[in-house]
Amino acid sequence: xxxxxxxxxxxxxxxxxxxxxxxxxxxxxxxxxxxxxxxxxxxxxxxxxxxxxxxxxxxxxxxxxxxxxxxxxxxxxxxxxxxxxxxxxxxxxxxxxxxxxxxxxxxxxxxxxxxxxxxx
Numbered sequence: 079x080x081x082x083x084x085x086x087x088x089x090x091x092x093x094x095x096x097x098x099x100x101x102x103x104x105x106x107x108x109x110x111x112x113x114x115x116x117x118x119x120x121x122x123x124x125x126x127x128x129x130x131x132x133x134x135x136x137x138x139x140x141x142x143x144x145x146x147x148x149x150x151x152x153x154x155x156x157x158x159x160x161x162x163x164x165x166x167x168x169x170x171x172x173x174x175x176x177x178x179x180x181x182x183x184x185x186x187x188x189x190x191x192x193x194x195x196x197x198x
Contacts, residue, residue, distance in 0.1 A: 119125055159166045171177040178184045 121127070160170070176184065
């Protein structure tokens with residue numbers, strides 16, 4: 079009671095079983111599409127590589143800004159101390175500019191280094 083189909087089974091044997099990329103045309107067109115997509119999304123000026131470079135540049139600039147803000151705060155603190163703390167101002171004047179009050183004597187200590195002995 080099983081009917082056998084004639085003609086259909088013969089054509090199925092001749093067909094290739096496989097996916098979309100089994101023939102050369104499909105491979106070539108897939109490669110071309112892939113190259114176009116890579117160029118469009120990666121190599122363009124607005125591509126992924128440019129985006130990553132810009133993000134790195136932003137991080138570098140933020141780090142630089144943080145360093146400058148820290149330096150600014152230190153300089154403002156130094157300025158306030160120079161304007162408002164006379165003891166600190168006097169110490170800086172003595173250390174950096176070798177200043178002395180009238181009537182004070184300043185002594186400079188010179189440390190001699192050992193000279194290399196010459197052979198006779």
